[in-house]
Amino acid sequence: MNGFSFWAIWLRNGRVWKKNILATLIGNLGQPLLFLLAMGYGLGRDMAAVEGLSYLQFIAPGLVVSAVMYSAALETTYGSYTRLTVQKTYEAILMTPLGVVDLVLGEIVWGASKGMLAGVIMLVALPLFGVIPSPWVVFLLPVLFLSGMFFSAFGLIMTALAKNYDFFNYFTSLVITPLFLFSGIFFPVRTMAPPVRNLLEMLPLTPIVSLARILCYGRFGEPILLKILGSFLAAGCAVWLAGYLLRRRLIQ
Protein backbone atom coordinates (compact mmCIF):
# COMPACT_ATOMS: atom_id res chain seq x y z
CA MET A 1 0.00 0.00 0.00
CA ASN A 2 1.17 3.46 -0.76
CA GLY A 3 -1.01 6.19 0.75
CA PHE A 4 -4.02 6.75 -1.41
CA SER A 5 -3.04 4.54 -4.35
CA PHE A 6 -6.37 2.77 -4.09
CA TRP A 7 -7.98 5.97 -5.28
CA ALA A 8 -7.11 5.05 -8.89
CA ILE A 9 -9.32 1.98 -8.56
CA TRP A 10 -12.14 4.04 -7.08
CA LEU A 11 -11.89 6.39 -10.05
CA ARG A 12 -11.91 3.49 -12.50
CA ASN A 13 -15.11 2.13 -10.99
CA GLY A 14 -16.63 5.61 -10.97
CA ARG A 15 -15.82 6.00 -14.64
CA VAL A 16 -17.66 2.80 -15.50
CA TRP A 17 -20.54 3.61 -13.15
CA LYS A 18 -21.15 6.98 -14.81
CA LYS A 19 -22.09 5.11 -17.99
CA ASN A 20 -24.86 3.11 -16.34
CA ILE A 21 -26.02 5.59 -13.70
CA LEU A 22 -29.75 5.17 -14.20
CA ALA A 23 -29.79 1.38 -14.16
CA THR A 24 -27.72 1.13 -10.98
CA LEU A 25 -29.73 3.78 -9.14
CA ILE A 26 -33.04 2.14 -9.99
CA GLY A 27 -31.61 -1.24 -9.09
CA ASN A 28 -30.41 0.00 -5.70
CA LEU A 29 -33.27 2.29 -4.74
CA GLY A 30 -36.27 0.52 -6.19
CA GLN A 31 -36.67 -1.99 -3.39
CA PRO A 32 -36.35 0.31 -0.32
CA LEU A 33 -38.63 2.92 -1.86
CA LEU A 34 -41.29 0.34 -2.72
CA PHE A 35 -41.07 -1.09 0.80
CA LEU A 36 -41.49 2.38 2.24
CA LEU A 37 -44.57 2.86 0.11
CA ALA A 38 -46.18 -0.56 0.69
CA MET A 39 -45.33 -1.10 4.34
CA GLY A 40 -45.08 2.46 5.59
CA TYR A 41 -47.90 4.04 3.69
CA GLY A 42 -50.05 1.01 2.79
CA LEU A 43 -49.78 -1.06 5.96
CA GLY A 44 -48.76 1.71 8.35
CA ARG A 45 -51.88 3.86 7.89
CA ASP A 46 -53.97 1.60 10.11
CA MET A 47 -51.27 0.83 12.66
CA ALA A 48 -50.76 2.24 16.12
CA ALA A 49 -47.64 4.31 16.81
CA VAL A 50 -44.44 2.33 17.45
CA GLU A 51 -42.04 3.81 20.01
CA GLY A 52 -43.90 7.08 19.63
CA LEU A 53 -43.45 7.18 15.82
CA SER A 54 -45.92 6.51 13.04
CA TYR A 55 -45.12 3.18 11.38
CA LEU A 56 -43.92 4.98 8.27
CA GLN A 57 -41.60 7.12 10.42
CA PHE A 58 -40.50 4.04 12.32
CA ILE A 59 -39.36 2.08 9.29
CA ALA A 60 -37.99 4.97 7.17
CA PRO A 61 -34.49 5.24 8.80
CA GLY A 62 -34.03 1.46 8.68
CA LEU A 63 -34.92 1.40 4.99
CA VAL A 64 -32.31 4.09 4.37
CA VAL A 65 -29.77 1.79 6.01
CA SER A 66 -31.02 -1.20 4.01
CA ALA A 67 -30.44 0.74 0.78
CA VAL A 68 -26.80 1.17 1.86
CA MET A 69 -26.49 -2.53 2.67
CA TYR A 70 -27.97 -3.74 -0.61
CA SER A 71 -26.07 -1.31 -2.75
CA ALA A 72 -22.69 -1.97 -1.10
CA ALA A 73 -23.08 -5.74 -0.86
CA LEU A 74 -24.29 -6.20 -4.45
CA GLU A 75 -21.46 -4.03 -5.79
CA THR A 76 -18.73 -6.16 -4.24
CA THR A 77 -20.38 -9.49 -5.04
CA TYR A 78 -21.80 -9.44 -8.57
CA GLY A 79 -19.80 -6.36 -9.58
CA SER A 80 -16.46 -7.38 -8.10
CA TYR A 81 -16.82 -11.01 -9.17
CA THR A 82 -17.31 -9.86 -12.75
CA ARG A 83 -14.15 -7.77 -12.49
CA LEU A 84 -12.28 -10.69 -10.92
CA THR A 85 -13.32 -13.34 -13.46
CA VAL A 86 -15.02 -12.29 -16.70
CA GLN A 87 -13.33 -8.94 -17.21
CA LYS A 88 -9.96 -9.84 -15.60
CA THR A 89 -9.77 -6.28 -14.28
CA TYR A 90 -7.89 -7.35 -11.16
CA GLU A 91 -5.30 -9.17 -13.24
CA ALA A 92 -4.77 -6.02 -15.30
CA ILE A 93 -4.47 -3.91 -12.16
CA LEU A 94 -1.98 -6.24 -10.49
CA MET A 95 0.37 -5.85 -13.46
CA THR A 96 0.77 -2.19 -12.48
CA PRO A 97 2.45 -0.87 -9.31
CA LEU A 98 -0.86 -1.35 -7.46
CA GLY A 99 -1.04 -4.33 -5.13
CA VAL A 100 -3.74 -6.47 -3.56
CA VAL A 101 -4.13 -4.07 -0.61
CA ASP A 102 -4.82 -1.16 -2.97
CA LEU A 103 -7.24 -3.33 -4.90
CA VAL A 104 -9.15 -4.42 -1.80
CA LEU A 105 -9.33 -0.88 -0.38
CA GLY A 106 -10.33 0.55 -3.74
CA GLU A 107 -13.15 -1.96 -4.16
CA ILE A 108 -14.42 -1.64 -0.58
CA VAL A 109 -14.28 2.14 -0.44
CA TRP A 110 -16.00 2.22 -3.82
CA GLY A 111 -18.76 -0.14 -2.61
CA ALA A 112 -19.16 1.94 0.56
CA SER A 113 -19.38 5.15 -1.50
CA LYS A 114 -22.05 3.65 -3.72
CA GLY A 115 -23.89 2.44 -0.64
CA MET A 116 -23.71 5.83 0.98
CA LEU A 117 -24.99 7.50 -2.18
CA ALA A 118 -28.01 5.17 -2.19
CA GLY A 119 -28.62 6.03 1.50
CA VAL A 120 -28.33 9.76 0.87
CA ILE A 121 -30.79 9.62 -2.02
CA MET A 122 -33.22 7.72 0.22
CA LEU A 123 -32.81 10.39 2.93
CA VAL A 124 -33.44 13.14 0.44
CA ALA A 125 -36.56 11.33 -0.75
CA LEU A 126 -38.02 10.92 2.76
CA PRO A 127 -39.78 14.32 2.85
CA LEU A 128 -41.82 13.17 -0.16
CA PHE A 129 -43.36 10.62 2.19
CA GLY A 130 -43.90 13.18 4.88
CA VAL A 131 -40.89 12.15 6.95
CA ILE A 132 -38.86 15.19 7.96
CA PRO A 133 -35.44 14.29 9.46
CA SER A 134 -33.89 16.34 12.27
CA PRO A 135 -30.62 18.28 11.79
CA TRP A 136 -28.84 15.44 13.64
CA VAL A 137 -29.22 13.45 10.44
CA VAL A 138 -25.92 15.01 9.26
CA PHE A 139 -24.17 12.70 11.71
CA LEU A 140 -25.88 9.75 10.12
CA LEU A 141 -23.78 10.17 6.98
CA PRO A 142 -20.50 8.81 8.45
CA VAL A 143 -22.52 5.99 10.04
CA LEU A 144 -23.93 5.08 6.63
CA PHE A 145 -20.43 5.08 5.17
CA LEU A 146 -19.17 2.84 7.98
CA SER A 147 -22.02 0.43 7.37
CA GLY A 148 -21.21 0.57 3.65
CA MET A 149 -17.60 -0.38 4.46
CA PHE A 150 -18.79 -3.38 6.45
CA PHE A 151 -21.18 -4.69 3.82
CA SER A 152 -18.90 -4.09 0.85
CA ALA A 153 -16.10 -5.88 2.73
CA PHE A 154 -18.53 -8.71 3.52
CA GLY A 155 -19.46 -8.89 -0.17
CA LEU A 156 -15.82 -8.99 -1.18
CA ILE A 157 -15.23 -11.87 1.25
CA MET A 158 -17.97 -13.76 -0.62
CA THR A 159 -16.37 -12.86 -3.95
CA ALA A 160 -13.02 -14.19 -2.77
CA LEU A 161 -14.73 -17.49 -1.89
CA ALA A 162 -17.11 -17.75 -4.86
CA LYS A 163 -16.75 -20.42 -7.54
CA ASN A 164 -19.58 -19.00 -9.65
CA TYR A 165 -22.41 -16.45 -9.52
CA ASP A 166 -24.82 -18.96 -7.94
CA PHE A 167 -22.69 -18.87 -4.80
CA PHE A 168 -24.07 -15.40 -4.09
CA ASN A 169 -27.55 -16.89 -3.64
CA TYR A 170 -26.33 -18.18 -0.28
CA PHE A 171 -25.19 -14.71 0.64
CA THR A 172 -28.41 -12.95 -0.36
CA SER A 173 -30.79 -15.63 0.97
CA LEU A 174 -28.93 -16.53 4.14
CA VAL A 175 -27.31 -13.24 5.10
CA ILE A 176 -28.70 -10.15 3.42
CA THR A 177 -32.43 -10.99 3.42
CA PRO A 178 -32.47 -12.16 7.08
CA LEU A 179 -30.59 -9.02 8.08
CA PHE A 180 -33.09 -6.93 6.17
CA LEU A 181 -36.00 -8.61 8.01
CA PHE A 182 -34.62 -9.08 11.53
CA SER A 183 -32.42 -6.08 12.28
CA GLY A 184 -35.16 -3.94 13.73
CA ILE A 185 -36.16 -2.17 10.55
CA PHE A 186 -39.77 -3.40 10.69
CA PHE A 187 -40.32 -4.11 14.39
CA PRO A 188 -38.73 -2.85 17.62
CA VAL A 189 -36.03 -5.21 18.88
CA ARG A 190 -35.95 -3.70 22.38
CA THR A 191 -39.35 -5.07 23.36
CA MET A 192 -38.55 -8.67 22.34
CA ALA A 193 -37.96 -11.41 24.94
CA PRO A 194 -34.36 -11.05 26.27
CA PRO A 195 -32.76 -14.08 24.52
CA VAL A 196 -34.23 -13.06 21.16
CA ARG A 197 -33.39 -9.45 21.77
CA ASN A 198 -29.76 -10.28 22.61
CA LEU A 199 -29.44 -12.39 19.49
CA LEU A 200 -30.93 -9.72 17.23
CA GLU A 201 -28.79 -7.00 18.76
CA MET A 202 -25.69 -8.98 17.85
CA LEU A 203 -26.55 -8.80 14.14
CA PRO A 204 -24.33 -6.31 12.33
CA LEU A 205 -27.18 -4.26 10.90
CA THR A 206 -29.15 -3.81 14.17
CA PRO A 207 -26.92 -1.13 15.79
CA ILE A 208 -26.84 0.78 12.50
CA VAL A 209 -30.65 0.73 12.26
CA SER A 210 -30.90 2.01 15.86
CA LEU A 211 -28.33 4.73 15.21
CA ALA A 212 -30.18 5.74 12.05
CA ARG A 213 -33.46 6.08 13.95
CA ILE A 214 -31.79 8.02 16.78
CA LEU A 215 -30.00 10.44 14.44
CA CYS A 216 -32.90 10.77 12.03
CA TYR A 217 -35.24 12.06 14.71
CA GLY A 218 -32.72 13.38 17.24
CA ARG A 219 -34.13 11.13 19.99
CA PHE A 220 -31.19 10.05 22.15
CA GLY A 221 -32.89 7.53 24.42
CA GLU A 222 -30.34 4.72 24.32
CA PRO A 223 -26.53 4.54 24.56
CA ILE A 224 -24.81 4.98 21.21
CA LEU A 225 -21.10 4.64 21.95
CA LEU A 226 -21.10 0.85 22.10
CA LYS A 227 -23.03 0.63 18.83
CA ILE A 228 -20.51 2.87 17.09
CA LEU A 229 -17.47 1.05 18.49
CA GLY A 230 -18.97 -2.35 17.68
CA SER A 231 -19.68 -1.28 14.09
CA PHE A 232 -16.13 0.03 13.69
CA LEU A 233 -14.72 -3.23 14.97
CA ALA A 234 -16.95 -5.31 12.71
CA ALA A 235 -16.04 -3.21 9.65
CA GLY A 236 -12.32 -3.41 10.50
CA CYS A 237 -12.41 -7.19 10.84
CA ALA A 238 -14.39 -7.59 7.61
CA VAL A 239 -11.93 -5.41 5.66
CA TRP A 240 -8.99 -7.38 7.03
CA LEU A 241 -10.59 -10.73 6.19
CA ALA A 242 -11.54 -9.57 2.70
CA GLY A 243 -7.91 -8.57 2.12
CA TYR A 244 -6.60 -11.86 3.44
CA LEU A 245 -8.96 -14.00 1.36
CA LEU A 246 -8.62 -12.03 -1.86
CA ARG A 247 -4.84 -12.13 -1.59
CA ARG A 248 -5.01 -15.88 -1.14
CA ARG A 249 -7.15 -16.11 -4.27
CA LEU A 250 -5.08 -13.77 -6.44
CA ILE A 251 -1.50 -14.59 -5.43
CA GLN A 252 -0.74 -18.29 -5.67
Add this chain to the structure above:
Amino acid sequence: MGYSGVMIQAVSQTSISDDPNGQAVVSVTGLTKRFGERVVVDNISFAIPRGQCVGFLGPNGAGKTTCINMLLGLVEKSAGEIRIFDLEAPRFHREIKARIGVVPQADSLDPDLSVEENLRTYAGYFRIPRRIARGRVEELLHFFALYNRRDEIIEHLSGGQRRRLLLARALINEPQLLILDEPTIGLDPQARHLIWERLAILQAQGTTMLLTSHYLDEVARLSRQVLILDHGQVVVQGEPQQLITDLVGVEVFEVDGTAAELDALEASFKQCSATLERVGDKLYVYAREDCSRLVKVLGEARSWLRRPANLEDLFIQLTGRSLREA
Protein backbone atom coordinates in the same frame (compact mmCIF):
# COMPACT_ATOMS: atom_id res chain seq x y z
CA MET B 1 8.89 12.97 -26.92
CA GLY B 2 7.54 11.30 -30.04
CA TYR B 3 8.15 7.68 -30.95
CA SER B 4 9.98 8.72 -34.09
CA GLY B 5 12.17 10.93 -31.89
CA VAL B 6 13.07 8.10 -29.57
CA MET B 7 14.46 6.09 -32.47
CA ILE B 8 17.43 8.43 -32.71
CA GLN B 9 18.37 7.57 -29.14
CA ALA B 10 18.16 3.92 -29.98
CA VAL B 11 21.21 4.07 -32.23
CA SER B 12 23.43 5.03 -29.32
CA GLN B 13 21.88 2.30 -27.18
CA THR B 14 22.71 -0.47 -29.65
CA SER B 15 26.30 -0.53 -28.45
CA ILE B 16 25.11 -1.27 -24.92
CA SER B 17 22.80 -4.06 -26.00
CA ASP B 18 25.53 -5.61 -28.13
CA ASP B 19 27.87 -5.70 -25.17
CA PRO B 20 27.69 -9.22 -23.79
CA ASN B 21 28.81 -7.97 -20.39
CA GLY B 22 26.06 -5.34 -20.40
CA GLN B 23 23.88 -5.27 -17.35
CA ALA B 24 21.03 -7.78 -17.39
CA VAL B 25 17.54 -6.31 -17.03
CA VAL B 26 16.23 -9.56 -15.61
CA SER B 27 18.37 -12.11 -13.85
CA VAL B 28 16.90 -15.23 -12.35
CA THR B 29 18.81 -17.86 -10.38
CA GLY B 30 17.56 -21.18 -9.11
CA LEU B 31 13.93 -20.17 -9.45
CA THR B 32 11.57 -22.88 -8.24
CA LYS B 33 7.83 -23.12 -7.73
CA ARG B 34 6.05 -26.01 -6.06
CA PHE B 35 2.29 -26.35 -5.75
CA GLY B 36 2.13 -28.91 -2.97
CA GLU B 37 4.05 -31.92 -4.26
CA ARG B 38 4.02 -30.80 -7.88
CA VAL B 39 7.12 -28.95 -9.09
CA VAL B 40 6.00 -26.55 -11.81
CA VAL B 41 9.21 -24.56 -12.18
CA ASP B 42 12.33 -26.49 -11.28
CA ASN B 43 15.52 -24.60 -10.50
CA ILE B 44 15.56 -22.27 -13.51
CA SER B 45 18.28 -19.71 -14.17
CA PHE B 46 18.41 -17.22 -17.01
CA ALA B 47 19.15 -13.60 -17.80
CA ILE B 48 17.68 -11.07 -20.19
CA PRO B 49 20.35 -8.63 -21.38
CA ARG B 50 19.39 -4.99 -21.82
CA GLY B 51 17.83 -4.21 -25.18
CA GLN B 52 17.35 -7.81 -26.24
CA CYS B 53 14.23 -9.79 -26.99
CA VAL B 54 14.27 -13.21 -25.38
CA GLY B 55 11.78 -15.78 -26.64
CA PHE B 56 10.35 -17.95 -23.93
CA LEU B 57 9.13 -21.22 -25.42
CA GLY B 58 7.68 -24.45 -24.19
CA PRO B 59 4.68 -26.74 -24.58
CA ASN B 60 1.54 -26.06 -22.54
CA GLY B 61 2.22 -26.68 -18.89
CA ALA B 62 5.98 -26.26 -19.25
CA GLY B 63 6.00 -23.53 -16.61
CA LYS B 64 6.27 -20.41 -18.79
CA THR B 65 3.27 -18.58 -17.36
CA THR B 66 4.15 -19.52 -13.78
CA CYS B 67 7.63 -18.18 -14.41
CA ILE B 68 6.33 -14.88 -15.79
CA ASN B 69 3.84 -14.59 -12.94
CA MET B 70 6.69 -15.01 -10.47
CA LEU B 71 8.54 -12.15 -12.16
CA LEU B 72 5.40 -10.04 -11.67
CA GLY B 73 4.79 -11.17 -8.09
CA LEU B 74 1.46 -12.81 -8.98
CA VAL B 75 2.84 -16.20 -7.97
CA GLU B 76 5.06 -16.51 -4.90
CA LYS B 77 8.34 -18.26 -5.58
CA SER B 78 9.20 -21.34 -3.53
CA ALA B 79 12.94 -20.81 -3.90
CA GLY B 80 15.49 -18.88 -5.92
CA GLU B 81 16.32 -15.28 -6.62
CA ILE B 82 14.79 -12.80 -9.03
CA ARG B 83 16.39 -9.46 -9.78
CA ILE B 84 14.76 -7.01 -12.17
CA PHE B 85 16.45 -3.67 -12.92
CA ASP B 86 18.89 -4.83 -10.25
CA LEU B 87 16.08 -4.73 -7.66
CA GLU B 88 15.08 -7.76 -5.68
CA ALA B 89 11.64 -9.20 -6.55
CA PRO B 90 9.05 -9.45 -5.14
CA ARG B 91 10.34 -7.18 -2.36
CA PHE B 92 10.44 -4.12 -4.63
CA HIS B 93 7.58 -5.17 -6.86
CA ARG B 94 6.00 -1.73 -6.78
CA GLU B 95 9.15 -0.04 -8.06
CA ILE B 96 9.77 -2.86 -10.54
CA LYS B 97 6.27 -2.92 -11.97
CA ALA B 98 6.33 0.83 -12.45
CA ARG B 99 8.95 0.14 -15.17
CA ILE B 100 7.39 -2.96 -16.75
CA GLY B 101 4.70 -3.23 -19.41
CA VAL B 102 2.69 -6.43 -19.77
CA VAL B 103 0.60 -7.64 -22.70
CA PRO B 104 -1.41 -10.46 -21.14
CA GLN B 105 -2.58 -13.46 -23.08
CA ALA B 106 -6.22 -12.97 -22.08
CA ASP B 107 -7.96 -9.73 -22.99
CA SER B 108 -8.26 -7.70 -19.79
CA LEU B 109 -9.45 -4.43 -21.30
CA ASP B 110 -12.31 -2.63 -19.58
CA PRO B 111 -15.27 -3.48 -21.83
CA ASP B 112 -17.45 -0.62 -20.58
CA LEU B 113 -14.86 2.03 -21.32
CA SER B 114 -13.77 3.56 -24.60
CA VAL B 115 -10.35 3.05 -26.17
CA GLU B 116 -9.09 6.35 -24.84
CA GLU B 117 -10.62 5.84 -21.38
CA ASN B 118 -8.93 2.46 -21.12
CA LEU B 119 -5.54 4.08 -21.65
CA ARG B 120 -6.23 6.97 -19.29
CA THR B 121 -7.50 4.67 -16.58
CA TYR B 122 -4.39 2.53 -16.86
CA ALA B 123 -2.22 5.65 -16.69
CA GLY B 124 -3.97 6.39 -13.40
CA TYR B 125 -2.79 3.07 -11.95
CA PHE B 126 0.79 4.20 -12.62
CA ARG B 127 0.02 7.63 -11.11
CA ILE B 128 1.10 9.32 -14.33
CA PRO B 129 0.08 12.98 -14.07
CA ARG B 130 -2.95 13.75 -16.23
CA ARG B 131 -1.18 16.22 -18.50
CA ILE B 132 1.62 13.77 -19.32
CA ALA B 133 -0.85 10.90 -19.71
CA ARG B 134 -2.87 12.90 -22.22
CA GLY B 135 0.21 13.35 -24.42
CA ARG B 136 1.18 9.69 -24.24
CA VAL B 137 -2.35 8.56 -25.03
CA GLU B 138 -2.31 10.70 -28.18
CA GLU B 139 1.06 9.26 -29.25
CA LEU B 140 0.05 5.67 -28.58
CA LEU B 141 -3.26 6.03 -30.40
CA HIS B 142 -1.34 7.20 -33.46
CA PHE B 143 1.43 4.63 -33.11
CA PHE B 144 -1.05 1.73 -33.02
CA ALA B 145 -3.39 3.10 -35.69
CA LEU B 146 -6.26 3.50 -33.22
CA TYR B 147 -6.63 7.25 -33.44
CA ASN B 148 -9.97 7.25 -35.23
CA ARG B 149 -11.38 4.56 -32.92
CA ARG B 150 -10.53 6.46 -29.75
CA ASP B 151 -14.14 6.93 -28.63
CA GLU B 152 -15.20 3.42 -29.54
CA ILE B 153 -16.36 1.05 -26.78
CA ILE B 154 -14.14 -2.05 -26.54
CA GLU B 155 -16.96 -4.40 -27.55
CA HIS B 156 -17.04 -2.81 -30.99
CA LEU B 157 -13.34 -3.37 -31.69
CA SER B 158 -11.94 -6.17 -33.84
CA GLY B 159 -9.54 -8.74 -32.39
CA GLY B 160 -6.57 -6.97 -33.95
CA GLN B 161 -7.62 -3.59 -32.59
CA ARG B 162 -8.01 -5.05 -29.10
CA ARG B 163 -4.53 -6.56 -29.24
CA ARG B 164 -3.09 -3.25 -30.42
CA LEU B 165 -4.85 -1.50 -27.56
CA LEU B 166 -3.44 -4.05 -25.09
CA LEU B 167 0.00 -3.25 -26.45
CA ALA B 168 -0.63 0.49 -26.29
CA ARG B 169 -1.83 0.06 -22.70
CA ALA B 170 1.33 -1.86 -21.80
CA LEU B 171 3.41 1.08 -23.10
CA ILE B 172 1.58 3.83 -21.20
CA ASN B 173 4.33 3.96 -18.54
CA GLU B 174 7.15 3.93 -21.13
CA PRO B 175 8.38 0.57 -19.81
CA GLN B 176 12.01 -0.51 -19.97
CA LEU B 177 10.92 -4.14 -20.02
CA LEU B 178 7.99 -5.39 -22.07
CA ILE B 179 6.51 -8.79 -21.28
CA LEU B 180 4.49 -10.19 -24.19
CA ASP B 181 2.41 -13.29 -23.55
CA GLU B 182 1.13 -14.57 -26.92
CA PRO B 183 0.83 -11.05 -28.36
CA THR B 184 -0.72 -12.07 -31.69
CA ILE B 185 -2.86 -15.02 -30.65
CA GLY B 186 -5.93 -15.43 -32.84
CA LEU B 187 -5.07 -12.63 -35.26
CA ASP B 188 -5.18 -12.60 -39.06
CA PRO B 189 -1.89 -12.19 -40.96
CA GLN B 190 -2.43 -8.47 -41.59
CA ALA B 191 -2.98 -7.77 -37.92
CA ARG B 192 0.03 -9.89 -36.92
CA HIS B 193 2.30 -8.09 -39.36
CA LEU B 194 1.22 -4.70 -38.06
CA ILE B 195 2.05 -5.77 -34.50
CA TRP B 196 5.43 -7.22 -35.54
CA GLU B 197 6.28 -3.99 -37.28
CA ARG B 198 5.50 -1.97 -34.15
CA LEU B 199 7.44 -4.36 -31.94
CA ALA B 200 10.43 -4.06 -34.27
CA ILE B 201 10.31 -0.28 -33.87
CA LEU B 202 10.24 -0.65 -30.08
CA GLN B 203 13.19 -3.03 -30.27
CA ALA B 204 15.13 -0.54 -32.33
CA GLN B 205 14.40 1.98 -29.58
CA GLY B 206 16.10 -0.32 -27.09
CA THR B 207 13.11 -1.80 -25.24
CA THR B 208 14.00 -5.10 -23.59
CA MET B 209 11.41 -7.81 -24.25
CA LEU B 210 10.35 -11.17 -22.96
CA LEU B 211 8.17 -12.90 -25.53
CA THR B 212 6.20 -16.11 -25.19
CA SER B 213 4.42 -17.47 -28.19
CA HIS B 214 3.38 -20.73 -29.77
CA TYR B 215 3.90 -19.17 -33.19
CA LEU B 216 7.53 -20.09 -33.66
CA ASP B 217 7.88 -18.03 -36.84
CA GLU B 218 7.00 -15.04 -34.68
CA VAL B 219 9.62 -15.94 -32.10
CA ALA B 220 12.27 -16.52 -34.78
CA ARG B 221 11.45 -13.15 -36.29
CA LEU B 222 11.54 -11.13 -33.06
CA SER B 223 13.93 -12.83 -30.64
CA ARG B 224 17.69 -12.68 -30.52
CA GLN B 225 17.79 -15.37 -27.83
CA VAL B 226 15.44 -18.25 -27.10
CA LEU B 227 14.95 -20.32 -24.02
CA ILE B 228 13.01 -23.55 -24.29
CA LEU B 229 11.30 -24.80 -21.15
CA ASP B 230 9.87 -28.25 -20.61
CA HIS B 231 8.60 -29.89 -17.43
CA GLY B 232 9.64 -26.80 -15.51
CA GLN B 233 13.28 -26.93 -16.61
CA VAL B 234 15.35 -25.07 -19.19
CA VAL B 235 16.00 -27.52 -21.99
CA VAL B 236 18.12 -25.26 -24.10
CA GLN B 237 19.08 -21.61 -24.30
CA GLY B 238 20.84 -19.67 -27.01
CA GLU B 239 20.72 -17.86 -30.32
CA PRO B 240 17.94 -19.48 -32.39
CA GLN B 241 19.76 -19.96 -35.72
CA GLN B 242 22.81 -21.36 -33.98
CA LEU B 243 20.68 -23.79 -31.97
CA ILE B 244 18.85 -24.92 -35.10
CA THR B 245 22.09 -25.59 -36.97
CA ASP B 246 23.69 -27.32 -33.99
CA LEU B 247 20.78 -29.42 -32.85
CA VAL B 248 18.57 -29.95 -35.91
CA GLY B 249 20.64 -29.40 -39.03
CA VAL B 250 20.62 -27.16 -42.06
CA GLU B 251 17.67 -28.46 -44.00
CA VAL B 252 14.69 -30.77 -43.72
CA PHE B 253 13.11 -33.17 -46.21
CA GLU B 254 9.51 -34.19 -45.56
CA VAL B 255 8.53 -37.22 -47.60
CA ASP B 256 5.17 -39.01 -47.90
CA GLY B 257 5.02 -42.65 -48.90
CA THR B 258 4.13 -46.25 -48.04
CA ALA B 259 6.09 -48.06 -45.37
CA ALA B 260 8.08 -49.96 -48.00
CA GLU B 261 8.93 -46.82 -49.98
CA LEU B 262 10.02 -45.00 -46.87
CA ASP B 263 12.13 -47.97 -45.72
CA ALA B 264 13.97 -47.82 -49.04
CA LEU B 265 14.47 -44.07 -48.73
CA GLU B 266 15.75 -44.36 -45.20
CA ALA B 267 18.46 -46.70 -46.47
CA SER B 268 19.51 -44.18 -49.15
CA PHE B 269 19.59 -41.29 -46.70
CA LYS B 270 22.06 -43.17 -44.52
CA GLN B 271 24.67 -42.01 -47.05
CA CYS B 272 24.17 -38.45 -45.88
CA SER B 273 24.71 -37.06 -42.39
CA ALA B 274 21.12 -36.78 -41.24
CA THR B 275 18.72 -37.68 -38.47
CA LEU B 276 15.63 -39.58 -39.60
CA GLU B 277 12.21 -39.59 -38.00
CA ARG B 278 9.09 -41.57 -39.03
CA VAL B 279 5.69 -40.17 -38.05
CA GLY B 280 2.84 -42.25 -39.53
CA ASP B 281 3.37 -42.45 -43.28
CA LYS B 282 5.70 -39.49 -43.27
CA LEU B 283 9.49 -39.44 -43.14
CA TYR B 284 11.37 -36.43 -41.77
CA VAL B 285 15.01 -36.12 -42.72
CA TYR B 286 16.97 -33.54 -40.73
CA ALA B 287 20.14 -33.08 -42.77
CA ARG B 288 23.27 -31.78 -41.09
CA GLU B 289 25.01 -31.26 -44.44
CA ASP B 290 24.09 -30.54 -48.03
CA CYS B 291 22.20 -33.63 -49.21
CA SER B 292 21.40 -32.35 -52.70
CA ARG B 293 22.84 -35.50 -54.25
CA LEU B 294 19.91 -37.46 -52.81
CA VAL B 295 17.24 -35.39 -54.53
CA LYS B 296 17.21 -37.79 -57.51
CA VAL B 297 16.27 -40.64 -55.16
CA LEU B 298 13.33 -38.59 -53.94
CA GLY B 299 12.02 -38.12 -57.47
CA GLU B 300 10.31 -41.47 -57.16
CA ALA B 301 8.46 -40.60 -53.92
CA ARG B 302 4.77 -39.66 -54.05
CA SER B 303 5.31 -36.19 -52.68
CA TRP B 304 8.16 -34.51 -50.90
CA LEU B 305 9.26 -31.13 -49.64
CA ARG B 306 12.68 -29.64 -49.04
CA ARG B 307 12.98 -26.62 -46.72
CA PRO B 308 15.44 -24.97 -44.33
CA ALA B 309 15.40 -26.26 -40.77
CA ASN B 310 13.48 -23.94 -38.45
CA LEU B 311 12.67 -23.25 -34.82
CA GLU B 312 9.64 -25.52 -34.95
CA ASP B 313 11.90 -28.48 -35.80
CA LEU B 314 14.11 -27.62 -32.85
CA PHE B 315 11.11 -27.28 -30.58
CA ILE B 316 9.60 -30.63 -31.61
CA GLN B 317 12.96 -32.33 -31.37
CA LEU B 318 13.56 -31.11 -27.84
CA THR B 319 10.07 -31.42 -26.41
CA GLY B 320 8.69 -34.37 -28.39
CA ARG B 321 5.58 -34.83 -30.49
CA SER B 322 3.17 -36.00 -27.80
CA LEU B 323 0.29 -33.69 -26.94
CA ARG B 324 0.46 -31.75 -23.70
CA GLU B 325 -2.91 -31.43 -22.15
CA ALA B 326 -3.37 -30.33 -18.61
